[in-house]
Amino acid sequence: MFDEVERNVGSIRLPRWGRVVSAAGSVPWLVVDPDGVPVEPVRRFLVEFVARDNRPGSVRSYAYDLLRWWRWLRAVGVDWDKATPAEVRDLVLWLKQAAKPGQRPRTKSAGTAGCVNPITGKRHQGDQYEPRTIRHSNAVLRSFYQFWIEDIGAGPLINPVPQERVKGRRPNSHHNPLEPFRAEGRLRYNPRVPKRKPRAMPDERWNELFSAMRSNRDRAILAVAVSNGARASELLGVRGVDLDWGDQLVRVIRKGTRTEQWLPASSEAFVWIRLYLADIGDLLDRDEPLWLTLRRRDRGTGLRRQPMNYEALRAVFRRVNAVLGTNWSMHDLRHTAAIRMSRDESLSMRDVQTILGHAHLSTTSDVYLVEDEAQVVRRVQQHLTDRQQPQQPPPVAVGYDDADLSVLFGRNPQ
Template identity: 65%
Template sequence: MDYFERPERDVASIKLPEWGRVGPSDGPVPFTVYDDADEPIEAVHRYLRDFVARGNSAGSVRSYAYTLLRWWRFLRAVDVAWDRATAVETKDLVLWLQHTEKPVAKRRVASAATAGTVNPVTRKEHLGDQYKPRTVRHSNAVLRAFYEYWIEEGQGPLLNPVPRARRGARPNAHHNALEPFRPEGRLRYNPKVPKQKPRAMPDEAWLDLFKAMKSNRDRAILTLAISTAARASELLGLRACDIDWGDQLIRVRRKGSGAEQWLPASSEAFVWLRLYLAEVSRLRPGDPLWWTLRRQHDGERPRRVELTYDALRAVLRRANGLLGANWSMHDCRHTCALRMARDKNLSLRDVQLLLGHAHLTTTQIYLEDDDAEVVKRVQEHHAERGRLLTAPPRPLPASRYDADDMSVLFANRVAQ
């Protein structure tokens, strides 16, 4: 059949079946994909086993599992076996992701009215019902790695169905030494991601968010985040032995690398941390630092369990509901980074080490002017122009010299 005679799929009409699930798994793989018979999908499970062996975290395994589950559902909807997939299926999946709504859109209740709108307090966009370009790029990266593994194993399709967009036979074959290298080897169907500048939380907004915290534990977490720029997952991974009270340091395990690093925190953060620890029973050195109370069944006494990321998000959700905002824990990290980058006593290298960035170019984004600061300066400019226009006009100079002035200036001559 000629290429132009092949019928194109009606991507808009594709509905993914509610087939399979992602769930915990026994053994070294923390999460895997199960089919309708509640059996692990062998191709996915073996890949995730290799993925774990390469040192990836449980959170990354879970994220990859959900992406592969969506791919399996899509292949089932278009009736294509996983080892017969081509670049056409990848292209159609990207088109489908760009024009369909996420499953969460059907479950929205309170947030249905604000989805995709801009919050008037934070000027941040609420999460919408459409898939973002970063989600599409992540999906392509996961599928590319999945098929690379099976091609190396001698199984699956002959060609990776997630192709690269190469320009020429060899990347930068005729590169001009006076020009920067062109980005080569990007995935063909990766959408462009709009550049976003990090934005600091205004001081007034930070105080409002802090006042909305209902417990010393939440105040301690928030002040640690705003003074150390640690990620939420890094703060939640703290143990009792990770606190240095003498030098006011906390030891975090960096996301991705898992490297341990001591970070200086503010004295205010240690005050709230001391108040929180006075409310909980004595912790052993290896115990998690953050705890909460949960009731498993009605009428049952609440018991102490470890604070999870979802529970921390619920804390911020309640605070944002009171303030009409949509702040996140990552806003605290951006705010701390921008404050440090503007401090003349800290170099960019200092900021890089505190943020845990592998490359200095990642930290350089905090050197750009914050949009809020630019807007503030422009508003001051307009206000100054308005004052100049409304000020009373200056008196015009006289058409002739005043006689008294002339007498003072030429006193001797006038006297003669």
């Protein structure tokens, strides 16, 4: 039985075996061995994954999780098609105590890793694997083995990533006899994720962040993001044709559904976009990306401005955070825009849901209708202060004697 397998997971070190590489063809990312040969089980799964209309970013994320799984199997000496829940259990235990591999050791951020920033109230990224990373790894492995066991008919006899049974009712109680039986419930080895409440950026912090930007391009990106809460990937995909200058709208491609949607932006945002376009001095083609690098680079076609990618946007925030001593990110702007809209009495939650691109209204209301604890504490403190102040009795009306009323109601005369 797999329960009898015991390993000292603290002593296991993953080998630097294989890598994830970009590839030409239908699958944009592949896992290859040290000789550069694609790992066939992973390649076949990723082909199916791409055919189900998953985005290249998701393919890359799945490939890295499967590369870590292959390295883990080599470290414990188990073939991929002989894996049991014991290997998944031990991998989860290892991820909970292992440090993430980095390209270079921390320098300035070594003292703040895992700590809460006193200005933003956000926790700095730590050196350990986050619970969400472990849950994502379990989900990837379960879907990988589900593909091989149910679709191909190969691999281990059971899925190494088991699910817990739902408490309070019989599993598969409404099972369709024409469909295969499926396990129900949460994944057994998933760690609990602490619920993080979104926090709006205070106006003074927003002014500091906006003032610290070094270019009109960066100011324009922030102004658009705080106007409609668009995600970073959605904003970076905006082209020249996606700007409606007359109605002050920006067209984005939604992250999940890949549908086009026009979003409003403030008049100030379009002013900063105009200033940014004047700075670069180039005539922007309608089909070219809106956001370009400020420096020209030669990529084989001469010196040209390149489309701005996510890493370049992160570098913008790294520079400004180093100056301000903060750890803001683009997602903080999305939270700020969402909370500002949700607290506006002229906007309904359905309006906020539409602008944010949430599929369900419950997602919007459950996340952004939660009161900020700091604001609640301040209001309660003000309530207690008001209660402690002595209450002065109202003045005696004309025609009544204050001494007579004091005798009648048993109080001291003023």
